[in-house]
Amino acid sequence: MGKTFPRCLQQLDFRKSIVGLVTGAGALYLLYKAVRAGIKCTPPLCSNSPICIARECPGPGERGLPQGAPAPQASSGGGPKGLAIERERHGRDSGEIRRLLNSLECKHDEYVKSMILHSITRCVYLLETEASACTTEDICLVGDMLDDADNSVKIQALNALKAFSGIRKFRLKIQEHSIKVLELLSTIWDTELHIAGLRLLNNLPLPDYVHPQLRRVMPALMEIMQADYILAQVQAVRLLSYLAQKNDLLYDILNCQVHPNFLSLFQSTQPGSLLFEVLVFAERLSEGRNSTHYRAVKWHYHEQSLHEALFGDESRLADRLLSLVIHPEEEVQIQACKVIVSLQCPQDVGCRPSSCRPSPCRPSQSYFQNGE
Numbered sequence: 001m002g003k004t005f006p007r008c009l010q011q012l013d014f015r016k017s018i019v020g021l022v023t024g025a026g027a028l029y030l031l032y033k034a035v036r037a038g039i040k041c042t043p044p045l046c047s048n049s050p051i052c053i054a055r056e057c058p059g060p061g062e063r064g065l066p067q068g069a070p071a072p073q074a075s076s077g078g079g080p081k082g083l084a085i086e087r088e089r090h091g092r093d094s095g096e097i098r099r100l101l102n103s104l105e106c107k108h109d110e111y112v113k114s115m116i117l118h119s120i121t122r123c124v125y126l127l128e129t130e131a132s133a134c135t136t137e138d139i140c141l142v143g144d145m146l147d148d149a150d151n152s153v154k155i156q157a158l159n160a161l162k163a164f165s166g167i168r169k170f171r172l173k174i175q176e177h178s179i180k181v182l183e184l185l186s187t188i189w190d191t192e193l194h195i196a197g198l199r200l201l202n203n204l205p206l207p208d209y210v211h212p213q214l215r216r217v218m219p220a221l222m223e224i225m226q227a228d229y230i231l232a233q234v235q236a237v238r239l240l241s242y243l244a245q246k247n248d249l250l251y252d253i254l255n256c257q258v259h260p261n262f263l264s265l266f267q268s269t270q271p272g273s274l275l276f277e278v279l280v281f282a283e284r285l286s287e288g289r290n291s292t293h294y295r296a297v298k299w300h301y302h303e304q305s306l307h308e309a310l311f312g313d314e315s316r317l318a319d320r321l322l323s324l325v326i327h328p329e330e331e332v333q334i335q336a337c338k339v340i341v342s343l344q345c346p347q348d349v350g351c352r353p354s355s356c357r358p359s360p361c362r363p364s365q366s367y368f369q370n371g372e
Contacts, residue, residue: 097123097130101138110150117145117156124163132167139164139173146180151190158184158196165203174200178210186220191229198224198235202242214243215252222256222306230271237277244284247293254285254299254307262309266320272329279324279335282310282317286342311343318343 100120104113120142124131142164145157161177164170181197206214225236243249264270265278288294289311301307310317324336 094127094130097127097134101134101141104141104145110148110153113145113148114150114152114156117142117153117160121156121160121163124160124166131164132169134164134170136170136173139170143174143177143180146177146184151188151193154184154188155190155193155196158193158200162196162200162203165200171204175204175207178204178206179213182210182213182217185224186217191227191232194224194229194232195235198232198239202235202238206242211246211249214249218252218256222258226259226262226265230274233265234274234277237274237281241277241281241284244281244288247288247291250285250288250294251299254289255301255305257302257304258306258309260304262306263316263320266317266324268323268327272327272332275324275327275332276329276335279332279339283335283339283342285310286339290342 097120100116100123104116104120108116139161142157142160145153145160148154148157158181161174165174178201181200185194185197221236221240224232225240227233240253244253265274266282268275270278285306289307301312309315321336321340325333325340327333327336
């Protein structure tokens with residue numbers, strides 16, 4: 001052969017390097033072609049890929065740009081003139097929400113439906129004018145997704161309805177789905193669904209005709225409130241605080257059964273956001289039970305009821321409240337003092353400010369034995 005063995009090895013390594021470089025360059029070229037094709041690709045109306053609100057989108061009656069056409073020119077604001085958000089800024093309808101709603105009517109799998117609903121939610125928040133131009137039929141279309149078998153689709157539908165509820169003209173139509181939302185909260189134990197459903201209900205004025213359904217789901221709301229998921233707990237307490245102001249629902253809330261460790265919600269180790277909402281809830285319950293309307297009836301409570309946990313003779317709420325008066329967060333301190341004052345109001349005089357003189361704080365049963 002005329003070549004030494006080390007020299008052959010050296011040439012072999014060199015050839016391997018050349019082959020590696022060629023192979024790497026080929027892979028990079030193929031990757032470049034794939035990315036370039038993906039950038040140029042415009043999804044059809046009912047494609048199986050989720051639609052992005054920030055993509056280049058033609059206006060109503062326009063066709064998408066051909067693949068060989070140059071990119072759109074930048075506007076004075078720095079973004080392309082074809083972006084949906086940019087069209088909204090210049091008073092032009094991008095038609096993005098309409099395309100998404102039309103696409104929702106097509107047959108898709110659960111993942112695509114949930115992504116389309118997610119895109120609708122973002123569009124409603126970002127494209128206010130286009131969202132306001134939607135119709136009640138569009139709200140019904142989104143509401144129908146609450147009957148989907150997949151929980152992720154239900155969650156995204158709840159988020160989309162929450163977004164639409166910020167537009168006044170849609171609130172009455174969205175209220176019609178309140179009973180369905182309450183049913184989902186009481187039959188499905190899914191934290192994300194609880195958060196989405198409660199956020200929607202907290203953004204709506206609930207009509208009186210849903211009160212019977214509210215009574216039936218009260219135990220479920222109380223369970224969510226006592227679960228270990230802060231976001232869901234906060235939303236559940238906010239809804240219960242709102243309902244505690246309804247005269248015909250107050251007894252149902254106070255007589256609802258709670259866990260033996262319910263007062264752990266008033267521990268100073270709880271997050272400040274949850275503590276504040278729980279204290280607001282306790283204050284409204286105290287004010288409600290001291291009202292003339294409520295005291296006119298002799299009520300009987302379950303021994304493990306919320307009433308006994310908060311206001312019963314064996315309750316330790318006083319100790320918890322006194323520890324919260326020195327809480328690091330000021331709003332928690334103030335709210336704890338408000339609850340103490342409301343509990344010290346004698347029942348025979350109600351809660352008139354002129355009659356309520358807060359006595360020196362001491363951990364005793366005097367807070368709960370009102371009028372004794």
